[in-house]
Structure formats: structure tokens, C-alpha cells
Amino acid sequence: MAEKALSGVKVLEYAQFVAGPYCAKLLADLGAEVIKIEEPQTGDEARGRGPFSNDIPHSECSGLFLYANTNKLGITLNPGASDGKRLFLELVKGADILIEDRPPGEMKRLGLDYETLKATNPRLIVTSIAPFGQTGPYADYKTYHLNSYLGSMLGSLLALDGREPVKAGGVAGEYVCGVSSAAATLAALYAQGLSGRGQHLDLSKQEMLISVGRVVAVLSAFDHQQQNPGQSSVRQCQDGWSIVMVGVEERQWLGLVELMGNPEWARDERLRDMNYLAEHRDEIERRVSEWSPEHTRDEIYHRGQALGSPTAPVLTPEEVVNSEQLAARGFFADIEHPRAGRIKYPTAPYRFSRTPWAAERPAPLLGQHNEEIYCGRLGYTREELVRLKETGAI
Amino acid sequence: MSEGPLEGVRIADFTWAWAGAHAIGLLAMMGAEAIKIESRKRLDHARVTSITTGEKFTEPDKSWVFNNINLNKLSVTLNLTQPKAVELAKRIVEVSDVVAQNMRPGVMDRLGLGYEALREIKPDIIYLSSSAEGATGPHGNYTGYASNFAAIGGLSCITGYPDGLPGDFRGEIDIISATTSTFAILAALNHRQRTGQGQHIDFSSSESVSVLMGDVLLDYTMNNRAEHRQGNRDSFMAPHNCYRCKGEDKWISIAIANDREWQAFCEAMGNPDWAKDRRFSGGLSRHQHQAELDGLIETWTINHTHREAMEILQKAGVAAVPSFTSADLIPDPHLRERGFWLDVEHPVIGNTVVSAPPWKLSETPIEVRRHAPLIGEHNHYVFGELLGLSSAQIARLEEESVIY
Numbered sequence: 118m119a120e121k122a123l124s125g126v127k128v129l130e131y132a133q134f135v136a137g138p139y140c141a142k143l144l145a146d147l148g149a150e151v152i153k154i155e156e157p158q159t160g161d162e163a164r165g166r167g168p169f170s171n172d173i174p175h176s177e178c179s180g181l182f183l184y185a186n187t188n189k190l191g192i193t194l195n196p197g198a199s200d201g202k203r204l205f206l207e208l209v210k211g212a213d214i215l216i217e218d219r220p221p222g223e224m225k226r227l228g229l230d231y232e233t234l235k236a237t238n239p240r241l242i243v244t245s246i247a248p249f250g251q252t253g254p255y256a257d258y259k260t261y262h263l264n265s266y267l268g269s270m271l272g273s274l275l276a277l278d279g280r281e282p283v284k285a286g287g288v289a290g291e292y293v294c295g296v297s298s299a300a301a302t303l304a305a306l307y308a309q310g311l312s313g314r315g316q317h318l319d320l321s322k323q324e325m326l327i328s329v330g331r332v333v334a335v336l337s338a339f340d341h342q343q344q345n346p347g348q349s350s351v352r353q354c355q356d357g358w359s360i361v362m363v364g365v366e367e368r369q370w371l372g373l374v375e376l377m378g379n380p381e382w383a384r385d386e387r388l389r390d391m392n393y394l395a396e397h398r399d400e401i402e403r404r405v406s407e408w409s410p411e412h413t414r415d416e417i418y419h420r421g422q423a424l425g426s427p428t429a430p431v432l433t434p435e436e437v438v439n440s441e442q443l444a445a446r447g448f449f450a451d452i453e454h455p456r457a458g459r460i461k462y463p464t465a466p467y468r469f470s471r472t473p474w475a476a477e478r479p480a481p482l483l484g485q486h487n488e489e490i491y492c493g494r495l496g497y498t499r500e501e502l503v504r505l506k507e508t509g510a511i
Numbered sequence: 512m513s514e515g516p517l518e519g520v521r522i523a524d525f526t527w528a529w530a531g532a533h534a535i536g537l538l539a540m541m542g543a544e545a546i547k548i549e550s551r552k553r554l555d556h557a558r559v560t561s562i563t564t565g566e567k568f569t570e571p572d573k574s575w576v577f578n579n580i581n582l583n584k585l586s587v588t589l590n591l592t593q594p595k596a597v598e599l600a601k602r603i604v605e606v607s608d609v610v611a612q613n614m615r616p617g618v619m620d621r622l623g624l625g626y627e628a629l630r631e632i633k634p635d636i637i638y639l640s641s642s643a644e645g646a647t648g649p650h651g652n653y654t655g656y657a658s659n660f661a662a663i664g665g666l667s668c669i670t671g672y673p674d675g676l677p678g679d680f681r682g683e684i685d686i687i688s689a690t691t692s693t694f695a696i697l698a699a700l701n702h703r704q705r706t707g708q709g710q711h712i713d714f715s716s717s718e719s720v721s722v723l724m725g726d727v728l729l730d731y732t733m734n735n736r737a738e739h740r741q742g743n744r745d746s747f748m749a750p751h752n753c754y755r756c757k758g759e760d761k762w763i764s765i766a767i768a769n770d771r772e773w774q775a776f777c778e779a780m781g782n783p784d785w786a787k788d789r790r791f792s793g794g795l796s797r798h799q800h801q802a803e804l805d806g807l808i809e810t811w812t813i814n815h816t817h818r819e820a821m822e823i824l825q826k827a828g829v830a831a832v833p834s835f836t837s838a839d840l841i842p843d844p845h846l847r848e849r850g851f852w853l854d855v856e857h858p859v860i861g862n863t864v865v866s867a868p869p870w871k872l873s874e875t876p877i878e879v880r881r882h883a884p885l886i887g888e889h890n891h892y893v894f895g896e897l898l899g900l901s902s903a904q905i906a907r908l909e910e911e912s913v914i915y
Contacts (some may be wrong), residue, residue, distance in 0.1 A: 120706075122698040122699060122701065122702040123698060123701060123702070123763045125705065126701070134812065143694065145756060147698050159604060159775040167746060168726060168727075168729060168730035168733060168734060168736070168745055168746075169732075169733075169871060170733045170734070171733070171734065172734055180725075180726050180729035180730055180733055181726040181729075183582050183729065184725035184726055185725070185726075187771075216679040221790075231873075242572060249845060250849060250871070252848070252849060253845040253846075253848045253849045254844055254845045254848060255825075255845040257825075258821075258825045258832070259825065259829070259830045260766075260832055261748070261751075261766040261768065261830050262766075263743055263745070263751060263752075263753075263764045263766045263830075264764045264765075264766055264831065264832040265832070266762070266764075266837055267753060267762070267832060267833070267834040267835070268832035268833065268834070269835070269837055270834075270835045270837060270839075270840055271683055272753065272764070272834045273834055273835070273836050274680075274681070274683065275670065275671065275678050275679075275680075276834075277671075277672070277675060277676070279760070280672065281742075281743070281752075281753040281754075281755070281762055281834075282753055282762055282764075283670070283671060283672065283742055283743055283753070284670075284743055284764075285666060285670050285678070285680075286636055286666055286668075286669030286670040286671075286678070286721075286724065286727065286738070286740060286741075287666075287669060287723070287724045287726060287727045287738070288726070289666055289670075289723040289724060292722065292723040292724075292725070293687055293690070296687075296690055296691050296694055297690050297869060297870075299694050300537065300690055300691075300693045300697055300870075301869075301870035301872070301877070303694060303697035303698060303700075303701055304516040304517060304541045304697055304870075304872070304875075304877065305516055305702055305872060305875070306697075306701055306834060307516055307697065307700055307704060308516035308517075308519060308874070308875045310701065310704045310705070311519075311704075312874075314874060315874075316873045316874035316875065317872075318870060318871065318872055318873075319871040319873075320869070320870055320871070321849070323846075324846075324849070324851055324866075324869040325697075325869040325870075327840065327846075327851075327866060327869070328686065328690075328866055328868075328869040329682045329683045329684070329686040329687050329690065330682070331580075331686060331866050332561070332563055332576055332579050332580070332682050332805050333563060333681075333682065333683075333865065334535040334837055334839060334866055335563070335579065335837065335841070335852075335863075335864045335865060336564065336837045337836070337837035337838040337841050338837070338841050338852075338864035339575060339863075339864070346565075349679040350621070350658045350679055351658070351662075351667065351676050351679045352679050358662075358667075358668075358676070358677050359653075359658050359662075360658045360667075360865075361814035362562075362656060362658065362659075365556065365560070365656070366556070389565070391560070392567055395565075395567060403836065404746060405761075413904055422650075422653045422654070427643075427654050427655045427656060427659055427897070428659075429655055429658070429659035429662045429663050430662065430663065430784065431662040431667050431668050431677045432662065432663055432664075432665050432668060433665070433668050433737050434665055434668065434669065434724070434727050434728055434730070434731045434738055435736040435737040436665075437663075437664070437665040437721055437728060438728055438731050438732055441649055442644055442648045442649055442650040443648075443718070443721075445648035445649060446645050446647055446648045446715070446718075448718055448721070449732075455776065457733075460729060460732055460733055461729075461732040462725065462729065462732070463718075463721055463722050463725050463728050465718070465722065466645075466688075466691055466695075466714060466715050466717075466718030466721070466722055466848050467691075467692075467695040467712050467713070467714050467715075467717035468647075468712065468713040468714075468715070469695075469698075469699065469710055469711075469712055470626075470710045470711040470712070470713075471702075471708055471709075471710035472698075472699075472702055472710065492767070
């Protein structure tokens with residue numbers, strides 16, 4: 118078995134939907150042992166959301182859940198039930214990291230606030246992910262992906278022609294919060310490796326999302342009007358849409374001129390000066406948008422790139438899945454799941470030369486590893502396990 | 512005082528623009544000493560212009576955009592077309608833990624600064640190569656900016672109005688790519704901490720977009736269904752949209768997941784008669800009739816400012832948040848209380864406002880400690896103190912345009 122970047126790292130996840138689970142998945146995919154805690158009976162709310170395999174709603178067949186929970190072990194636990202808190206703290210004892218996304222204050226109500234966890238395990242890193250963080254006037258406010266995305270200003274960047282602001286497709290912003298949280302968690306893990314001590318991370322989805330718009334976010338402080346600069350680089354083509362960019366570097370401009378077949382208007386030598394070009398941008402943008410519909414995406418993409426113009430096709434999900442480039446890079450991997458079957462999954466955007474990404478196991482069934490963890494790790498007998506089930510703890 | 516979780520880590524930073532540069536910017540906020548290796552011969556384009564804001568900067572030290580992306584870093588100038596400059600760059604690598612670069616695949620190899628060359632002189636080096644579509648495959652040498660990554664990654668296609676263009680993302684996609692690169696480098700740093708081993712990371716910015724829509728891609732791999740853009744609508748929840756509020760271009764997002772939230776929402780609006788319509792009585796039925804529903808909801812939101820609507824609805828437990836803009840967020844009381852906006856004094860630009868790092872760590876704070884470097888600001892510290900060159904040697908290399 119290949120060496121893993123995070124082997125030996127033990128993670129406890131008490132989170133739902135996407136941001137928290139995806140944060141833990143990123144660690145699991147690189148070799149950390151992640152134990153995912155779900156509510157008995159119901160489980161992670163993502164289980165109730167599609168897309169479902171073969172379009173048949175089933176709590177073990179949600180594509181959202183399957184994707185965000187690869188490589189994890191799954192147990193059920195209700196920390197609010199009698200014995201539940203004790204079991205949670207026993208799990209915490211053996212963990213390096215706890216990732217949780219409960220509404221601020223709930224962990225305290227459960228008797229599992231950071232101070233208690235720290236007293237149980239001083240090495241523990243607690244990553245708390247919440248819509249607006251743990252403090253401040255909006256700390257108790259509720260959000261779904263739509264609200265988080267628009268509440269961080271990013272929706273206004275996608276608004277066109279005075280119409281309503283719009284979110285990124287799917288639940289992209291939730292995944293962004295997941296990877297951002299994972300980066301902060303690994304920084305804390307590095308510090309733990311040096312000092313032996315853990316700490317508490319207070320992460321706000323709003324702040325993580327504003328941060329990806331960090332330049333535009335401060336425009337109003339610089340007396341700029343917030344605006345979408347220039348025209349869109351998305352152009353209509355014969356068979357769909359392409360990105361054709363104007364005016365970043367001179368050599369790219371020259372490549373685009375050649376791609377367009379050296380039209381008379383573009384031969385003006387003064388346009389080689391990017392400042393001069395910027396002054397005439399509207400006119401040039403219009404000309405490029407008049408040219409592109411006569412050409413195919415592939416022609417613009419491959420010829421453009423060969424000529425030094427940074428062009429790209431707008432790919433549909435189907436085209437992403439069938440991309441030759443992604444196939445050559447092994448970006449998709451088949452993972453077999455006992456209920457959902459064999460499915461092709463996206464893997465990761467990084468190729469580590471020594472510690473490759475690997476799919477060791479599919480997302481867990483609800484409570485799949487209860488016996489392995491409670492009996493195998495914590496030393497409970499099967500009889501005790503039955504009793505814990507009866508009391509509703511697991 | 513703690514210098515941050517990555518205190519003691521040093522990075523030889525050959526990145527430029529945004530996606531690569533801010534990956535190292537984030538590590539610098541975490542306390543790593545990031546030495547940006549750049550040149551006046553080919554300026555980092557963030558020092559010259561911004562695609563995202565449409566600005567041009569007259570001097571390399573006047574770009575507030577460069578400042579925003581490269582906080583906490585140090586800068587040296589090396590003209591890498593000169594062999595002596597490459598030798599100096601290698602000496603920086605010898606005393607570094609991480610190398611990062613986002614030039615077109617192959618360029619660093621030709622300069623003698625590829626992974627294989629550098630691991631000869633620093634066997635445990637962690638080396639990030641970031642590019643548009645990765646360093647391998649038929650498009651391994653293709654280039655692009657944020658719009659390209661979003662388009663090739665698949666997110667543009669599924670973003671935007673159903674009757675409109677694919678979504679045109681800009682800088683936000685670069686910073687997402689940067690954050691993902693930061694994660695990858697940190698995984699490698701943790702691995703090295705335990706094993707002493709370095710490695711190479713081949714990073715694709717376009718793939719860093721595709722992974723943000725794993726569920727959408729699975730809908731295709733499982734069901735052969737390719738999702739189309741659907742504005743603010745959701746496949747399961749309704750109402751789920753952005754509604755016009757009182758004032759010019761003011762909006763609030765509202766998302767309702769279940770009957771309990773729907774009841775709370777109706778009560779918070781004062782139980783208008785239209786809400787009692789049987790078509791709106793169950794989740795599935797609300798989803799089917801959401802177009803009518805959206806119009807009716809707007810008759811309520813239009814009479815409230817976006818902040819009023821947020822307060823009324825959140826008090827009732829409804830997920831409602833304005834579509835904020837920069838002008839809303841800078842004075843926002845919540846962000847103010849959390850200390851999210853920072854004033855950073857820049858020697859040329861003056862006072863600049865930047866966002867704080869998005870991570871609050873209780874023991875090893877992640878912080879903005881200084882403005883982005885002026886070009887070549889740390890030549891004497893790095894070449895003199897770190898590498899041990901004399902002032903005379905440095906002056907000579909400057910005359911030869913090696914340090915340039």
C-alpha cells in the first residue's frame with residue numbers, strides 16, 4: 118500500500134451536509150483515519166438529498182453524501198442521550214482533530230465545549246465551522262448555501278444587466294468552505310506536531326467566502342464603485358461558449374489577432390500597447406464577440422492556445438466527465454459501494470509524487486463501523502452495544 | 512509571541528499573478544517566511560494590472576491589488592535569464608522548505624529550477640507546480656486565467672440565469688485555487704514533519720474547480736444527467752431565491768428546506784392570505800409552483816430593506832441573508848465586531864484596507880503582519896544576512912543586472 122500524506126492522523130467528524138464533511142473527506146482521502154459521527158436513525162442530512170443513484174431516493178445512495186464522505190468510517194452516536202456524552206469524550210481521547218459544525222452554543226449545551234474537550238485531550242484540535250463564526254451579532258443566524266454565497270458578496274459579482282445576484286452552481290461555496298477549513302486544520306496540525314498542543318479554530322463560512330473575493334470585497338474602501346470590469350470574456354461560439362480574453366499581455370493579444378485571421382481593424386500597431394488597448398476595450402470586445410460565433414469551441418481553444426492566446430471552452434458536466442485531459446491525468450476513479458454500486462468519482466486536483474490520493478473505501482453506511490469502533494477500539498462488549506442502542510445513544 | 516502555526520518554515524516563492532501567488536500568501540499569513548523571487552525584467556502582472564478590477568498601475572509598488580494578494584511576504588529581485596541569478600535562486604532553495612511556481616509547465620525545468628534539479632540540492636524539498644490544467648496530459652502546457660479554470664472545470668456552465676450566459680468567474684476562482692494549493696502544501700509539510708520526506712505536487716487549477724461540483728458530476732456518472740444552470744433555484748428546496756428589497760439594487764436570499772421553516776416564514780411575514788394557498792402547503796407542491804411563489808414573496812420583501820428582512824426572518828429561524836456588496840460589508844457590525852477588516856500601512860500606497868485571514872486560531876494566530884513587499888525590498892536581508900554575501904558583492908550583482 119502506498120505511503121499516505123496524513124497516515125496516523127486521527128480525525129473525529131461531527132458535521133453534516135457539505136462544508137464540514139468535505140473538510141474531513143479531504144483529510145481522509147490523504148490517509149487520515151476519519152470517524153464520522155451521525156445521528157442514530159436519520160444520519161447526515163445530505164443522505165436525504167440527491168442526486169440519487171438511478172434516481173431512486175435512498176439514504177445510502179445520495180451522490181452528494183457518497184462524494185463528500187469517501188474513505189471514512191461511520192458510526193452513530195447521539196451525544197445528547199444518556200451515555201452519549203461519555204462515548205463522545207472517549208472518542209475525543211484518541212483523536213488529533215475534531216471537526217464540528219453545530220450551531221454556536223450547541224456543543225456547550227451538550228457539555229462538549231472546547232474547554233471540556235481540551236481537559237479531556239490537550240492535543241485536540243477543534244475545528245468549528247459555522248455560518249458566521251462562533252461570535253458576533255449574526256452568530257446564531259442560519260444559512261444554506263444560497264445564503265452563504267450571496268451573504269459573502271460573491272453573488273453580486275455574477276449579477277448581469279441589473280438582474281438579481283446569483284449563486285455559484287450546485288453547492289460550490291460549501292465545498293470552498295470545506296477546503297478552506299481543511300487548510301486551517303492542517304496548519305494547526307503542523308503546530309501540534311511541534312508543540313504537542315491543540316487549539317480551537319473559529320471558522321466563519323461568510324469570512325472564508327469573502328476571502329476568496331478578497332480584492333473586490335475591499336473595493337468600496339478604495340473609493341471604487343464595485344462593478345464587473347469590462348465585458349464578459351464568455352463568448353458565443355458555433356457549438357456553445359468559449360472564454361476569449363482581451364488585453365492582459367501583448368503577446369497574448371498578438372496571438373488572438375492571428376487566431377482571428379489578422380482582421381484589418383486589429384492590425385493597428387497602437388493596440389500592442391495594453392494601455393492604449395484598454396482605452397478602446399469596448400470596441401475590441403464587441404469585435405471579438407462578433408467574430409467568435411463563426412467558430413467552434415475546439416478551434417478557438419486549440420488554435421488559440423497554440424498561438425499563445427489563453428482560450429478555453431465552457432464545458433458541460435458531461436464534457437468534464439468525458440474530458441481527454443482528465444482521463445490522461447486519471448482524475449476520475451471508480452469506487453464500489455455496497456448499495457449504490459460502482460460509480461465514477463472526481464478525485465483531487467493535486468498529484469503528490471510520493472503520497473498519492475487513493476480511494477480505500479466508499480462512504481460509510483449509516484452506523485457501518487459501530488462494532489469496529491465501540492467494541493474494537495473502546496472495548497465495549499456486544500451486549501453493551503445492544504444496550505447503548507436501546508437507550509438511543511447509538 | 513507566537514509567529515503563527517508555520518513559524519520556522521521558509522518558502523522560495525517563484526509564483527506570480529493570483530492563483531499561485533496567494534497560495535503562498537496564505538502560508539505567509541500562517542507564519543511561514545515567504546521569499547518572493549521576482550524581477551523587474553518581467554513584472555508580476557498583479558503589479559501592473561488587474562483583470563478583476565480593470566485597473567492599470569503606473570509603478571510596481573503602487574498596486575494595491577498586488578498588496579492584497581502578497582501580504583506578509585518578502586521580495587528579492589533576480590533576473591533568472593542570467594545563470595548567476597539561477598545560482599542565487601538555488602542558494603535560497605537550499606535554505607528553504609518549500610518551492611512554489613506557476614509558470615507554464617517546462618519553464619522552470621529549462622531554467623534549471625525544476626523539481627529534479629532542486630531535490631539534488633535540497634532532498635526534502637516540497638515543490639508545488641501550479642498550472643491551468645496540470646503538468647501532464649494533452650493540455651499539459653495550456654495556460655489560462657480564472658475565467659478559463661471555471662469554464663474548463665465545469666462551474667461556469669452550471670452557474671448563471673437559465674436564460675443567460677454561463678457564469679463568468681474572475682479572481683474568486685484564483686483564490687479558491689490558491690486555498691486548495693495551500694491545503695496540498697500543508698498536507699506535504701505535515702507528511703515531511705513525520706517522515707522527513709519531501710515531494711512534488713502537480714496542481715491543476717481547473718481540477719480545483721471540478722471538485723467543487725462532485726455531486727453534479729456524480730449526477731452524470733450515475734444517471735447520465737447533465738445539470739444546466741438554474742439561477743438561484745435548488746433541485747429540492749423551495750422557495751429558494753434572491754428577492755428584491757426596498758432601495759436601489761438591494762436583494763435578500765431566502766431558502767426554505769421544510770414545512771417547519773415554511774410555517775415560520777409565513778408567520779414572520781404576518782401570515783399573508785396568499786401563503787395559505789393550498790399549492791404552497793407541501794414541499795413538493797411549493798417546488799412545482801415556485802415561480803408564482805417567488806412573485807408573491809417579493810411583494811413582502813420589496814417593503815423592507817435587506818437588513819430589516821434579514822432581522823425579521825432570522826429571528827423566526829428562517830435562512831435569509833442579504834446579497835451583500837463591498838459597500839455593505841465594510842461597515843457591517845458583525846464583521847466589525849469580529850475584527851475582519853484591517854488597516855495596513857503601505858509605504859507607497861498609504862493606508863490600505865484588507866480582510867483578515869479567514870481563520871481564527873486560539874493558540875497560534877494567523878495574522879497579517881506587514882504590507883506586501885516593495886519590489887526587491889529584502890535583497891539585503893536575503894542575499895546578505897541569509898546567504899552571506901557582502902554589500903560589495905550585492906552591489907556588483909546589481910550592476911550586472913543579476914539582482915534586478
